[in-house]
Amino acid sequence: MKLVEISAPDFDLAMTLDSGQVFHWEKAGNGFVGTIGDCPVYIEQGGNALRAKVASASSRSRLHPGQDAHATITSYFALDHPLTDICASFPNDPIMNEARDFCRGLRIIRQPKWECLATFICSSMKQVAHIRQISLALRRRFGERRQIGNRFAYTFPPARRIARASENDLRECALGYRARNLLMTARLVSSGKADLKAWSALPDADLREKLCALPGVGMKVANCVMLFAYERRRAFPIDVWIERVLKQQYFPRRKKVTELRLREFAETYFGEHGGYAQQYLFHHARRARGSHQVVPAGTPRLAKLSAPVG
DNA sequence: CTCCAGGGATGAT
DNA sequence: ATCATCCATGGA
Numbered sequence: 001m002k003l004v005e006i007s008a009p010d011f012d013l014a015m016t017l018d019s020g021q022v023f024h025w026e027k028a029g030n031g032f033v034g035t036i037g038d039c040p041v042y043i044e045q046g047g048n049a050l051r052a053k054v055a056s057a058s059s060r061s062r063l064h065p066g067q068d069a070h071a072t073i074t075s076y077f078a079l080d081h082p083l084t085d086i087c088a089s090f091p092n093d094p095i096m097n098e099a100r101d102f103c104r105g106l107r108i109i110r111q112p113k114w115e116c117l118a119t120f121i122c123s124s125m126k127q128v129a130h131i132r133q134i135s136l137a138l139r140r141r142f143g144e145r146r147q148i149g150n151r152f153a154y155t156f157p158p159a160r161r162i163a164r165a166s167e168n169d170l171r172e173c174a175l176g177y178r179a180r181n182l183l184m185t186a187r188l189v190s191s192g193k194a195d196l197k198a199w200s201a202l203p204d205a206d207l208r209e210k211l212c213a214l215p216g217v218g219m220k221v222a223n224c225v226m227l228f229a230y231e232r233r234r235a236f237p238i239d240v241w242i243e244r245v246l247k248q249q250y251f252p253r254r255k256k257v258t259e260l261r262l263r264e265f266a267e268t269y270f271g272e273h274g275g276y277a278q279q280y281l282f283h284h285a286r287r288a289r290g291s292h293q294v295v296p297a298g299t300p301r302l303a304k305l306s307a308p309v310g
Numbered sequence: 311c312t313c314c315a316g317g318g319a320t321g322a323t
Numbered sequence: 324a325t326c327a328t329c330c331a332t333g334g335a
Contacts, residue, residue: 176331
């Protein structure tokens with residue numbers, strides 16, 4: 001297998017793929033197999049270099065001219081993002097500094113819009129591990145199998161394919177009550193009543209309003225789609241993890257902090273790359289040592305003051 | 311077994 | 324405007 005080599009300083013492939021923004025990449029050998037759009041991809045990292053193979057989108061079509069493997073990888077993994085500047089824009093406080101250090105090399109990738117929207121509609125009240133399972137089930141049932149090296153990857157089914165499935169078909173992919181929402185939104189997108197591409201031109205507030213009008217899309221999912229698929233780096237999704245972090249770290253010993261209050265704080269406090277800050281806080285909360293421990297309500301964790309155990 | 315998860319929609323205060 | 328409840332499913 002011929003691999004294209006791509007320089008990728010300040011990038012951590014494994015951490016980026018594990019950070020809960022994309023759910024279909026699977027370990028394969030020294031790297032990962034997945035899809036970028038309809039192209040099957042193998043990619044591995046060694047130091048500051050990526051080695052990748054990007055096959056054509058289908059067996060009978062070639063890559064779009066000018067969109068070679070290098071450009072595809074660079075765009076998808078956002079290797080052009082000025083990560084140093086972005087991290088420097090984060091607020092200077094103990095938990096943010098800890099997250100920034102822990103998540104060095106984590107980038108917010110550019111996902112296809114429909115794929116991102118559909119996946120996050122399926123994400124509500126689901127653990128990351130199960131979202132991966134749902135994503136795989138949808139791909140295997142409604143997507144198309146592509147070969148990459150000696151392995152296979154499945155494309156994410158287009159909206160028109162989901163739209164002509166039955167709710168029961170979708171439920172068989174372990175979607176539960178989310179099946180109806182995904183089906184209804186797929187129909188809106190497929191029919192053109194919801195034009196995801198055209199919405200790129202809208203300002204943040206209007207884009208958020210359009211997304212929230214879709215079945216199964218509320219403030220949190222809308223912000224995920226804005227951040228991961230529309231390059232809106234201020235979008236700040238607040239899920240149960242981030243809600244805990246915000247309340248414990250920034251509103252210690254306050255009995256009730258309203259959702260609106262949290263959103264207003266997040267918008268103003270984390271700055272122009274708030275979405276990145278949010279992703280770093282999220283990944284740090286989920287993966288850093290000890291961060292999974294349950295902290296009693298009203299007991300703020302004082303970062304770096306507790307003695308390390310062991 | 312219980313508890314919880316990258317929530318959203320709906321209806322009652 | 325805030326609050327309560329329900330919605331399916333499976334990992335931990």
